[in-house]
Amino acid sequence: MILDLDRRAFVAAGSAALLSGCATTAARRPKLAGCTPLVPVNVNAQRVIRTVAGLRPYREAGFVVRREQLGDKALVHNYGHGGGGITLSWGSSRLATDLGLPGHSGPVAVIGAGALGLTTARLVQEAGFPVTVYAKAMPPHTTSNIAGGQIETAYLYKDEAVTPEWRQQLLKAMDYSWRRWQIMVGDEYGVRWLTTYEETELSGPTPMDPYYPATRTLTAAEHPFPLDHVVRFETMYVETGLFLRQTIRDIQIAGGKFEVREFATPQAIGQLEEKLVFNCTGLGSRDLFGDKDLHPLRGQLAILLPQPEVRYALSGGPGYMFPRPDGIILGGTAERDVFDPNPDPATIERLIARHKRFFSGFRCTATFGTQ
Numbered sequence: 213m214i215l216d217l218d219r220r221a222f223v224a225a226g227s228a229a230l231l232s233g234c235a236t237t238a239a240r241r242p243k244l245a246g247c248t249p250l251v252p253v254n255v256n257a258q259r260v261i262r263t264v265a266g267l268r269p270y271r272e273a274g275f276v277v278r279r280e281q282l283g284d285k286a287l288v289h290n291y292g293h294g295g296g297g298i299t300l301s302w303g304s305s306r307l308a309t310d311l312g313l314p315g316h317s318g319p320v321a322v323i324g325a326g327a328l329g330l331t332t333a334r335l336v337q338e339a340g341f342p343v344t345v346y347a348k349a350m351p352p353h354t355t356s357n358i359a360g361g362q363i364e365t366a367y368l369y370k371d372e373a374v375t376p377e378w379r380q381q382l383l384k385a386m387d388y389s390w391r392r393w394q395i396m397v398g399d400e401y402g403v404r405w406l407t408t409y410e411e412t413e414l415s416g417p418t419p420m421d422p423y424y425p426a427t428r429t430l431t432a433a434e435h436p437f438p439l440d441h442v443v444r445f446e447t448m449y450v451e452t453g454l455f456l457r458q459t460i461r462d463i464q465i466a467g468g469k470f471e472v473r474e475f476a477t478p479q480a481i482g483q484l485e486e487k488l489v490f491n492c493t494g495l496g497s498r499d500l501f502g503d504k505d506l507h508p509l510r511g512q513l514a515i516l517l518p519q520p521e522v523r524y525a526l527s528g529g530p531g532y533m534f535p536r537p538d539g540i541i542l543g544g545t546a547e548r549d550v551f552d553p554n555p556d557p558a559t560i561e562r563l564i565a566r567h568k569r570f571f572s573g574f575r576c577t578a579t580f581g582t583q
C-alpha cells in the first residue's frame with residue numbers, strides 16, 4: 213500500500229510467513245490467555261457474490277485542483293485522486309469550488325458523475341448556483357462505484373514527487389472531507405464508523421494523525437491476528453453505491469440536471485453555454501486534457517456474502533477486508549498502467565486464497581454476539 217504522508221510505516225514483509233501459527237477451527241472457543249477473539253470472515257469461493265476491477269486515477273505528483281482559462285470560460289480541474297477519491301471527494305471539491313465560484317454568476321457545468329463530480333455539483337448548489345452534470349457514464353458505471361469506501365488516503369501519491377504547496381492542499385481537502393463525512397454518518401448515505409485493525413508500526417507524529425482517532429498499538433494479547441505489528445483505530449466507511457445514488461437524488465431535488473455526453477477535446481467543452489466548468493473526469497483527463505502523468509492503477513475486489521456479525525475492518529495482512537451491509541469486500545491489489553477494467557480470475561483466486569489462509573489462522577475466534 214502507498215500510505216504517504218501517513219504516520220504509519222506499513223509492515224509489508226513476511227505476513228504470509230506469519231500465517232501458520234496456531235490456527236483454530238472450533239466454531240467457538242473460550243478466550244485464550246494472550247489472545248482477544250474476533251469473528252473471522254468466512255472466506256471460500258462459494259461465498260463470492262461478485263468480482264470487480266477498477267482503474268484508480270493515480271498521479272505521482274498528487275491530485276490536480278487548478279483553475280485556468282479556456283476561451284471565454286473558467287475551467288477548474290478536480291481530478292487524479294488515486295485510491296483516495298472517495299475519502300477526499302468533499303474536501304477536494306471544496307478546494308475546486310473555492311477557486312471557481314467567487315465572482316461567478318449564472319449556471320455552472322460539471323463534467324463527470326463520479327464522487328468528485330457529484331460532490332462538486334452539490335457544493336455548487338449549496339452556494340446557490342444552478343448546475344448541469346455532463347458525463348460519459350453515470351453511476352453505477354463509474355470507478356467511484358467500485359471503491360471499497362474506507363476513509364483513507366492510500367495509493368494517492370509518491371512522496372518524492374509532491375510539492376509543499378500540494379501537501380497543504382491535501383491537508384485542507386482532508387480537513388473538510390473529514391468534517392463532511394461525519395455529518396453524513398447513518399443509513400441514508402451508508403456512512404459508518406468502524407474499528408479498524410492495521411498491520412503497521414507507528415513511526416512518530418504526522419499531520420494526518422487527527423484522521424486516525426483512538427489509535428493504539430496493540431499487544432499480541434489484544435487481538436487474534438497472526439501478525440507481529442497491529443495498530444487499532446477508528447475510521448469511517450462509505451457504502452459507495454448508496455452514497456452516489458443518494459447524492460444524485462440530492463442534486464436532482466435541488467433542481468440539478470444530468471446529461472449523458474462524452475467530450476473528446478477541450479474545444480468541445482468550449483461549446484458549452486456555461487461560463488464556469490469543473491473538470492471531474494478522473495482517469496478521463498489523461499486523454500481529454502493530455503495529462504500523461506495520470507496512470508491507471510488497477511485494483512481488484514472479491515465481494516463475499518454479507519456477514520453482519522463481522523464488525524471490524526482490516527488493512528494489511530492478506531490485503532484488506534471491509535465489511536459492508538452489501539457484502540464483505542476483500543481487496544488490496546494495485547497494478548500500474550493496466551488499462552483493462554476487468555478482473556483477472558488468477559489474481560482474484562490468489563486474493564481469496566490469501567484471505568482464506570489469514571482468517572483461518574486466527575489465534576482464537578469468537579462467534580456472533582461474543583466479541
Ligand SMILES: Cc1cc2nc3c(=O)[nH]c(=O)nc-3n(C[C@H](O)[C@H](O)[C@H](O)COP(=O)(O)OP(=O)(O)OC[C@H]3O[C@@H](n4cnc5c(N)ncnc54)[C@H](O)[C@@H]3O)c2cc1C
Pocket residue numbers: 265266267268269291292293294295296297298299300323324325326327328329346347348349350351354355356357358359360361362363364473474475476492493494495496497500510511512513543
Ligand atoms: C478497487 C478500488 C478500491 C478503492 N477503494 C477506495 C477506498 O477505499 N477509499 C477511497 O477513498 N477511494 C478508493 N478508491 C479510489 C476511488 O474509487 C477513486 O479515487 C475515485 O472513484 C475517483 O473518482 P472520480 O470522480 O475522479 O472518477 P470516476 O468515478 O471515474 O468518475 C469520472 C466521471 O467522469 C466521466 N468522464 C470521464 N471522461 C469523460 C469524458 N471525456 N467526457 C465526459 N465524461 C467523462 C466518467 O464517465 C465518470 O462519470 C478505490 C478504487 C478502486 C479501483
